[in-house]
Amino acid sequence: MNKKLTIGVILAAVVLVGGYSFLNNQPKNTTGKTLNVTVQNTITTLDPNFADDVGSNWAETQTLQGLYTMDAKGSIVAGVADKVVKPTKNNTVYRIKLKSNQKWSDGSQVTANDFVASAKRQVDPASKSTRSNHFKDLAGYDAIRKQGANINTLGIKAPDAKTVEITLSHPVPYFNFILANQLYPINTDKVKEYGKKYGQTAATTVSNGAYQIKKWNQSATTWQFEKNPHYADAKDVHYQTIKTTVVTDATLASKQYLSGKVDEAEISGSVLTDLKKTNAADIQSKQKGRVVFIVWNSTDKIASNTNFKRAISYAIDRDVLAKQTLADGSTAAKSIIPSGEVSVAGQDLNHGLDLPFDKKKAQDYLKQAQSEIGEKKLKLTLNMADTDAYKSLGVYLKQRIETVLPDVTIELNRMPLNAEISAFNNRNFQAGTLSWSTDYNDPIDFLDTAYSGGAINFTKWHNKAYDNLIDQINAQGEANDKRYNLEKKAAALNNDLNGVTPLYQVSNVHLLNKKVRHLNYPVVGYQNYKYAE
Template sequence: MKRKTMIGVGVAVLLIGGYVLSQQRGAEKAAPATLKVTVQNPITTLDPNFADDIGSNLAEVQTLEGLYTTDEKGHVVAGMAEKIVQPTNNHTVYTLTLKKAQKWSDGSSVTAQDFVASAKRQVDPASKSTRANHFKDLANYDAIRKQGASIDTLGIQAVNDCTVKITLSHPVPYFNFILANQLYPINPAKVKAYGHKYGQTAATTLSNGPYMIKKWNQSATTWQYEKNPYYAQAKQIHYQTIKTTLVTDATLASKQFLSGKVDEAEISGGILTNLKQSHPDAIKSGQKGRMAFIVWNAQDKVTGNTNFKRAISYAIDRRVLAEQALADGSTPAQSIVPSGEVKVHGKDFNAGLALPFDQAKARAYLKQAQVEIGEKKLTLTLNTADTDAYRALGVYLKQSIESTLPDVTVNLNRMPLNAEISAFNNRNFQAGTLSWSTDYNDPIDFLDAAYSDGAINFTKWQNGQYDALMKQINQQPEANDTRYQLEQQAARLNNDLNGVTPLYQVANVHLQKKQLHNLNYPVIGYQNYQYAK
């Protein structure tokens, strides 16, 4: 015992001596801090006018900054703009002044025109951006998109190099979130130089946010974020480098974390059960404003049939899906809108909404669909992204649907997320699973998935009653019960008609070393590495 104690003391002395020596030799320059993380989704693009997937949106938060931004807790604060402003003209005009000496990562100035150019490029029908609808509330949006009006009539202009004036067609209660999470600038000179390659590789990407991306292209499975020396708050950022590894398998991600190879890991799936027992202090879990659902090709003979979709919806036991198949803290969907986002008359938005498992109704609706389609045996090809959670989802859906509806065969088609999104955009699919995260606290962002004019309506489903409700909602200027009740009606109608079929609300589950602080996972938005310490 004494000998062991002496050895321990000897080691301690050597360590202390080594520390003192290293302090003496390296006092002038400390080693830069590096954070090692894993993520489950690849980056498909860092062109802010086309980034419409989870991996790209997470990367945007690290590399770009809007006129507003969010703090470590997800609250909206001033970003490139000097301050949060009060809109004028019946809450429809925002006049924002940029802070002085804001720079791109190449040292050039960020100007008001960079924000204007970004919004116009995104809305311009010629760009075919799936994010165009995020600016649907800007004045003249509909005239440009539907009537061929000039893009220069869009309600955004540069008054001068440092002032942006935005005019809305009507008051928007959540517009501060749009300014924080949607309106990112582009560098027009680089867009002109790189063309369609802008934001497709590290070399063709510019940052005005806390980090620059390095060692990345669209097929990369590892990349780095390096502190942007031109970012105004660069001195306040602790980590110089964020080393990122794409790990779609949650078990592998947890192993890398437990072995000390990474400091933070995104996980999902049944491994959470064991980790709760072995490493409960490492788990950071909570609900996320992100819903998973089935997207249907409305022009397909089978998946365009409403009764077939009803049959599929009633054949899914969402409680079993969430608690047993996923087992990661995700919860059953009650509608396409996440629970916990807003309240109506003091109750959660989803109070009174339900998506029950009902074998008898599933089979009854299938019989109607078989008559309408003219076939008894029906085949459904379901695309799923090749991640741990989607693999579990696909297996469960196949088992649940085929056991409840013996006349239906489900073929799973697993593919990389990039390929799945491409299939959606090209309408080369029958059905597929998708998830959507909101960037603002209003249900409209999810209801938009089934709206005929919606930016993420990959289905091309159209229903007159649903569209009329959506138009009514968009005319409501206040975030109040009147607006939310209309949104409830739209959610209930979608539950019945299955413009899209809701499945579950995603859990936000990560592993963190106890030495890591201030890295939070807000319900709305994404973790921001600039706040980590």
């Protein structure tokens, strides 16, 4: 989810409205140096070592820059690095020189150690970062995480202030994406000064990207991105200010856009039906590399039962969920891997995989689960963030499952996003919905959600056959059919065993003022306002 852990706030909402008398209004032109936008997600942190939700990762894109970065079209280019380098020693060693004019928003110099310290802090077990797994391919990672080796044995160092040297345990075909979207620097002086408060408010956040954040704390629903005067390419950043407001209701967001109050609005759900008739040219809809799924607590008597999870999976009609309930371009999941990411022998990796609705199988598996659990009436509490987006998904899952499986009761437990993340981290849940989006184009990022050694495996589910497949995949250093076929086998095994239960693949939908140019929505990553004109 890189990936970004997005605890369902991005789930599309079904919005029932009586009419759209406002649809014929046209948005005003962009207001000079200011871009007004609405988003559906708050920012929980701007500490890059702990940002594991979609709102925070989207904000990172605006405020931070890695050694590499992505251009307006989503291709990898040099960021803080002087150039994109070719790795040596069987593609395991990256020796990267920094540009000389890279500064933080406080005017201090960005150094190689800012990257080294960031990686070590994130991997260090003492930090309890859910993002540690992003650097699992660095030499020494397993020894540090599993055997308690010294953090300084991690395969990253700074021979001098302008050089970062990274050593991998094996070749990684997508590592350039890690350097662009995962390895962000931290300002080591400010981390020492602020400690755990680093990145928790605008006052304790520093940026090395195009923008710095203002008027923000963790409970904020409005904030601003202000152009970073110390950003090396500031002359190419066209908007001085990005004024941001959290609007989770798609109808309200579209009203604000159509009345000219905002230039970009993140929307979802049935509001699209009328908008396609009246404002089709304003709609930007792109399939995202993001999948929504259910996680199960492996220590819970009911949620850990494989046949119970199979029953739930077969009870869900994912086509109805995507096309009728969400109705925003989202598609039924075929596996935990998003479709359109990679191909095997000329066909999409998900070709031949499926997660069908089958009432008889659902009921047969439930009978087996009831016998194994020793109870006839089974109750499942499903955690969900307390947003409009979650309400539609929750209503569908409860109605569908209880209709197909009358002996099952689904209790929806809605809570603030931060509380839900905390519940996952503390394993204080029975089951819950979340989504994961990637920062690189390889399925392993999604398969890790059910891998026992994965940092984002909240279920703590463990299956020897599945883990063995993941280990085989990690041993493959090239992006080829051998690697992808192993990933397909792992996806098929998860479909059956429900380490996690895939639901749908997200569509990213925005209304965008036609006056705004060069603001793109990539499959991997997020729109970057530094390219907007």
